Amino acid sequence: MNILVLTGAGISAESGIPTFRDANGLWEGHAVEEVATPQGFASNPVLVHQFYNERRRALRSAEIQPNAAHIALAEFEQKHTARSAGDFLIVTQNIDDLHFRAGSRNVLPMHGELFKVRCLYSNKIFDWKYDLSTETLHPDDPANEELRGCLRPHVVWFGEVPIGLDRIENAASNADVFIAVGTSGLVYPAAGIVQLTKPTCRKIEVNLGDTPASDAFDECRHGKAGEILPQLLA
Numbered sequence: 001m002n003i004l005v006l007t008g009a010g011i012s013a014e015s016g017i018p019t020f021r022d023a024n025g026l027w028e029g030h031a032v033e034e035v036a037t038p039q040g041f042a043s044n045p046v047l048v049h050q051f052y053n054e055r056r057r058a059l060r061s062a063e064i065q066p067n068a069a070h071i072a073l074a075e076f077e078q079k080h081t082a083r084s085a086g087d088f089l090i091v092t093q094n095i096d097d098l099h100f101r102a103g104s105r106n107v108l109p110m111h112g113e114l115f116k117v118r119c120l121y122s123n124k125i126f127d128w129k130y131d132l133s134t135e136t137l138h139p140d141d142p143a144n145e146e147l148r149g150c151l152r153p154h155v156v157w158f159g160e161v162p163i164g165l166d167r168i169e170n171a172a173s174n175a176d177v178f179i180a181v182g183t184s185g186l187v188y189p190a191a192g193i194v195q196l197t198k199p200t201c202r203k204i205e206v207n208l209g210d211t212p213a214s215d216a217f218d219e220c221r222h223g224k225a226g227e228i229l230p231q232l233l234a
């Protein structure tokens with residue numbers, strides 16, 4: 001049985017990472033086009049770096065740890081793989097590393113990763129845990145002043161193409177079970193993945209309540225991911 005899981009900000013809410021569109025969401029105080037578009041970065045890189053530096057610092061802090069939902073997925077993957085029971089893939093829209101830290105192996109971060117940065121010129125990707133600024137030197141060529149400030153967060157902003165779309169489409173069309181966890185169903189193409197599954201695929205949505213995508217699912221389980229997933233995957 002092939003299983004595809006799509007996760008969104010809601011799965012990390014119980015770990016203390018704010019969601020985007022709920023009350024007190026991450027955009028609070030920032031218009032989305034200021035901090036999550038290439039145009040916003042071009043016009044005010046200092047603000048965008050500050051926005052991601054704050055989130056990077058929070059993710060490094062000891063308070064933020066994988067919760068019961070991340071752990072349930074990692075444990076389920078281990079059992080599924082040990083039984084050679086089919087494919088298991090987590091496609092996450094989250095840029096945190098909590099699925100990896102929980103022990104999940106097959107994870108595709110379609111909107112990038114907070115602990116990675118990318119060179120604007122070469123597109124080379126670097127692991128990066130600390131603050132980034134318009135003064136940061138290129139790790140490969142720190143003496144080259146022309147490359148000062150050439151790094152950007154390795155994340156997918158509005159108008160940019162998400163990562164791994166071919167693999168996602170393939171996994172969706174082969175899935176026997178599709179579970180969407182903690183995502184508002186507002187941002188595409190992630191919100192359209194459910195439509196790529198075959199008619200026989202069992203489609204389950206896990207969320208605090210209904211979303212605009214709920215009608216496309218066979219079952220909607222309402223409640224916290226950290227409570228529902230351990231039961232669902234037991």
Ligand code: BJW
Pocket residue numbers: 007008009010011013014019020021022025036093094095111155156157158159160161162165181182183184185186187188189206207208209211223224225226
């Ligand atoms: C819980 C819970 C608990 C809380 N337990 N649940 C018009 C129509 C259609 C599309 C477009 C359009 N105009 C523009 C577009 C395209 C655009 C788009 O979708 N815009 C919409 C806003 C309309 N999309 C893009 O631009 C994408 N690229 C693109 O389309 O490229 C073109 C292309 C595609 C395909 C092929 C070829 C070309 C890129 C989108 C990039 C999104 N980037 C961000 C920022 C990433 C970096 C960062 O983190 O800073 O990704 S935006 C933000 O939204 C972030 C998230 O991953 C994403 C989704 O949010 P998510 O995860 O759903 O969070 P929330 O807060 O919205 O919802 C949380 C949910 O959890 C809620 O439902 C709660 O109820 C629930 N919850 N606690 C369970 N404990």
